[in-house]
Amino acid sequence: MNISTKFIGTSAFVVGLIAVVLGGITIWRNQMETSAYKKLEQASRTIELAWQVQAIVGHEVHALKDYVFLKRNTQIYKSIKQMCWRILRSWKN
Structure with a gap:
């Protein structure tokens, strides 16, 4: 075999x-980027839901305090409780 043929063949193989x-x-980088983006979306949703739960619990505690200690405005307590159940049901979807 000629040296130039070997060089061209080897060069083509290396390229x-x-x-x-x-x-x-x-391809691997794109796949990792997509995976990271999905995890970011999931984490963002989890944080958003945690903030909602924190707000709901705060309202629930306040309404329950009024209900237990002051025996007033039980309708607010009932409406907050219904709102909590609606939100919890929507999270399952």
Whole structure:
């Protein structure tokens, strides 16, 4: 075999190998980016739900305090309790 033929063949093989490696890295990076974005969305939703729960619990405690200690405005307590159940049911979806 001629030296130039070996050089051209080896060069083509190396270029092809580099293209395959770079293509694989690009695919892997895109897949990791998509996975990270999905985890970010899930974490954001979890944080949002935690803030909602915190607000609901605060309203619930306040209404329950009024109901237990002051024996007043039981309708607010009942409406907050219904709102909590609606929100909890919507989270299951």
